[in-house]
Amino acid sequence: MSEESKKPPAPSSASPEASGRFSRRWFLQGVALSAGTAVLPGEGLLGGSAFAAPQAPARIGPEPVQIALSVNGKDYQVKVEPRVTLLNALRNYLNLGTNTPIDLTGTKRVCDRGSCGSCTVILDGKTVYSCSVLAVECQGKKITTVEGVAEGNQPHPIQQAFVECDGLMCGFCTPGFIVSSKALLDRNPHPTPTEIRRALNGNICRCGTYNRVFQAVELASIRMKVKGG
């Protein structure tokens, strides 16, 4: 909350990051404006396209630039300032330029300084803190958020196991734990308890439900084995 709340109110045409007044109302106003956004000059640079002049590579920003993000298998056109983190982009910017509301707020903003793990997403197969990644770096990369873990309407075995093992109390850290567990089981379907602890060492639970969390991951791993996963 801190950075946004300090900023003075800005005209409604400014981006959410600058104005600090992102809201559904802002979104509804913004849709009409940004639906047909033209391609910006900075776009080609990040795609790694021909950039012949080595002495003066282009810079983008600080004003918003249009980029493409691939989240849970879907491509989104997003207009963000370079300072916007992946976390912020996922939670607040995916809606822009579309007519359908996109609710990807499962990735939680808690510490916003790379210490707690609630904002964990999988970036090209590796877990990262999305609060410590810039959205502009993520072009061409595959992003998986907690919303991408379930298989359609069926909860993933990890999610089911969290429910059954009571792997949460307040639940705010849970999306991060689910994503880290998913990344672990993708790489290592049958981890030892030590491997589970190691894989979840970047996620913090203030309620202290670690034991249940570890049990849930173990249970999920066993079930996936039975299913031939």
Next chain:
Amino acid sequence: MKAVMYACPQSLDEAVGLFAQRGPRARPFAGGTDLIVQIREGKKEPDLVVDLKRIPELNELSFQPQRGLVIGAAVPCSQIYEHGKIAGLYPGLIDAVSLIGGIQIQNRATLGGNLCNASPAADGVPPLIVHRAACRIRGPRGERTLPVEKVCAGPGQTALEDDEILVSFHLPAPPERSGARYLRFIPRNEMDIAVAGAASYLELEKDRQTIRGARIALAAVAPTPLLVEEAGGCLAGERAGEELFARAAAICREAARPISDMRGAAWQRRHLVEVLVKRTLQGALQRARGGGASPQGRPGGVNDGPQGRPGGVKEQDS
């Protein structure tokens, strides 16, 4: 968070050009685990961040017996401990890269950033020092090489000019019968900053008893990571043993210049240095003799440093 521009040069020349133009107003950006937080908190106010992750030289990670190990400054920690060859050859380094932050940090954070962020408590730096890493530095006036311990100038300060970039680390191939170990003390199991840390490197004669050479470096007990040459020197030519190691540890204790802060008191840090130096020398000895104490890099390895939590469970991987 302050508004910034972003550039993603594809070559070293492009990057050098950018820093030459903008000097201190541009900041190198690799893992971002320190920089993004610092910009958000107003501790750094660049107007351009230069993403170095697309530059081939900064992404190199290779080992050749003649050339030794090359680690590009933008290679993330997890890539280093997942590399098949490095774990056996530079175990002290693997100790460190597998305990910096948690998995998510290790997937992003780089040794280049660890060095250039210039925290006295950087875990990656003492092992680089004892493994005799040299830093390749590139700027508009050309290229130069500095030993890693000469790069650290003070808290948050390096010997690099504003328009220079750290390109890569170059570690000589480890001789036979050598080994290294890094340990740190933190009051938690994971995700903390060292109260004190120590890296030891030993090289043995053919009898596997006599020490041919040794290097010891400390973390978090001086304004910079500290190479204690005198302690390494006192081991050379002697037979390895507890008494000898205690002597080296006592020298390190004296060489340490710790402060008291929220993480620990100066007296505690001095005590920790002594304990950690003894333990890392034992670990390095074991590794130099080719036995046990394999690095804990792979997921599954738990920080096996001394745990300070009363009643805390000490976990040890096989």
